[in-house]
Amino acid sequence: TLFLDRIDALNPQLNAFITVDRDGALAAARAADARLAAGRGGALAGIPLAHKDVFCTEGVLTTCASKMLANFVSPYDAHVVSLLKAAGAVSLGKTNMDEFAMGSSNESSWYGPVKNPWHPERVPGGSSGGSAAAVAARLAPIATGTDTGGSVRQPAAFCGITGIKPTYGTVSRYGMIAYASSLDQGGAFGASAEDCALLLSAMTGFDARDSTSLERPAEDYAAALAASAPGAKPLAGLTIGLPREFFAEGMADDVRAAVDAALDAYRALGATTVEVSLPNAKLAIPAYYVIAPAEASSNLSRFDGVRYGHRAAGYGDLADMYSKSRAEGFGAEVKRRILVGTYVLSHGYYDAYYLQAQRLRRLIAQDFQAALQQCDLIAGPTTPTPAWALGQMADDPVQMYLSDIYTIAVNLAGLPGLSHPAGFGAEGLPIGLQLVGDYFAEARLLNAAHQYQ
Numbered sequence: 001t002l003f004l005d006r007i008d009a010l011n012p013q014l015n016a017f018i019t020v021d022r023d024g025a026l027a028a029a030r031a032a033d034a035r036l037a038a039g040r041g042g043a044l045a046g047i048p049l050a051h052k053d054v055f056c057t058e059g060v061l062t063t064c065a066s067k068m069l070a071n072f073v074s075p076y077d078a079h080v081v082s083l084l085k086a087a088g089a090v091s092l093g094k095t096n097m098d099e100f101a102m103g104s105s106n107e108s109s110w111y112g113p114v115k116n117p118w119h120p121e122r123v124p125g126g127s128s129g130g131s132a133a134a135v136a137a138r139l140a141p142i143a144t145g146t147d148t149g150g151s152v153r154q155p156a157a158f159c160g161i162t163g164i165k166p167t168y169g170t171v172s173r174y175g176m177i178a179y180a181s182s183l184d185q186g187g188a189f190g191a192s193a194e195d196c197a198l199l200l201s202a203m204t205g206f207d208a209r210d211s212t213s214l215e216r217p218a219e220d221y222a223a224a225l226a227a228s229a230p231g232a233k234p235l236a237g238l239t240i241g242l243p244r245e246f247f248a249e250g251m252a253d254d255v256r257a258a259v260d261a262a263l264d265a266y267r268a269l270g271a272t273t274v275e276v277s278l279p280n281a282k283l284a285i286p287a288y289y290v291i292a293p294a295e296a297s298s299n300l301s302r303f304d305g306v307r308y309g310h311r312a313a314g315y316g317d318l319a320d321m322y323s324k325s326r327a328e329g330f331g332a333e334v335k336r337r338i339l340v341g342t343y344v345l346s347h348g349y350y351d352a353y354y355l356q357a358q359r360l361r362r363l364i365a366q367d368f369q370a371a372l373q374q375c376d377l378i379a380g381p382t383t384p385t386p387a388w389a390l391g392q393m394a395d396d397p398v399q400m401y402l403s404d405i406y407t408i409a410v411n412l413a414g415l416p417g418l419s420h421p422a423g424f425g426a427e428g429l430p431i432g433l434q435l436v437g438d439y440f441a442e443a444r445l446l447n448a449a450h451q452y453q
């Protein structure tokens with residue numbers, strides 16, 4: 001009850017949870033106790049966690065922070081949810097997020113914004129802002145999230161915790177409500193790289209119900225963390241690439257200072273740094289904001305008021321029911337993405353926008369492969385600035401989109417990325433350092449962060 005009591009005390013201020021499942025959590029905790037007593041614990045036996053409200057949970061509300069799904073109780077568990085149940089973890093409830101995971105500030109939630117635990121007037125980042133705030137405020141020791149364009153790494157940076165998005169295809173998307181399917185990937189939040197490693201190990205594994213799930217042997221990321229002997233240089237031999245373009249401009253002074261200090265710490269641990277180049281990375285935002293809305297407009301067409309979700313109270317014919325239900329059920333940002341997505345996919349524009357964006361995506365992935373020939377992993381800032389003020393970007397979606405500059409290219413390439421705390425900025429707000437590796441380099445990313453911490 002320690003965490004449940006903290007949620008009761010602090011959630012009214014933070015708004016990190018949409019649903020708290022007190023009874024379910026207590027029952028699961030008792031079951032975990034019994035399993036432990038019988039010597040059949042499971043890797044996370046009795047460990048409380050919180051799920052982003054994008055993961056379907058049998059018998060517990062799953063809203064995706066949308067009015068559209070405000071009454072949706074899933075009849076089944078997402079693959080991630082069942083794996084974590086099988087590992088003995090105890091779900092405390094479902095965390096707040098941007099509506100349908102679209103956003104970088106957690107302000108587009110139908111349930112209201114989440115507050116950054118470090119400052120009551122700052123955003124926690126998004127879209128997995130509730131999970132990040134919950135872990136940062138110790139309302140849960142670990143939490144799940146999803147990252148389509150930075151939604152695990154960016155809120156981890158803003159809330160001063162660690163978050164990892166693995167290689168695309170590592171975590172099953174079955175039961176994870178789809179935003180942009182070719183980019184969506186489940187990820188893990190924790191107070192340390194070790195906690196992330198424990199959670200991620202339990203979340204991964206091949207799933208035949210997700211056609212992009214990769215058939216690979218499960219890895220124990222926690223066991224792969226190296227214990228460091230005192231005085232040793234645990235990262236000797238590791239080459240860290242610093243993309244020239246990420247350090248050129250746009251970064252706030254306090255972010256630069258924190259990133260530089262973190263890189264000095266990595267050098268002190270034995271790593272060497274080299275300059276690398278990602279010449280097409282600047283094109284990641286325009287490419288993403290064509291591809292992601294295109295996929296979203298298709299994925300969100302299922303919310304028509306017929307099969308499930310919100311249905312308008314009064315309507316004329318069928319088309320009127322669709323349009324009234326969708327007009328009422330979706331918020332402004334979701335509608336904006338559906339409009340953009342439908343436009344770029346329409347006849348006559350498809351070649352000019354969508355195909356062009358796919359070409360950029362290929363070039364960006366090739367840039368990373370070339371850079372990773374020269375280094376073992378890539379490091380840079382997670383975000384250009386620390387957390388901004390609530391409401392500051394409300395009328396400026398483009399400015400908000402630009403804040404994803406360092407994270408989005410990683411999703412387009414399908415690579416693993418991690419953000420870990422790298423000190424505090426001018427106003428005492430946390431700053432994150434991002435590490436990016438080659439496909440399946442999760443263990444290497446987690447180990448580097450573990451040595452740093």
Ligand code: GLN
Pocket residue numbers: 101102103104126127146147148149150151152179292404
């Ligand atoms: N901020 C990005 C967007 O709004 C990324 C969101 C995400 O990763 N889910 O699409």
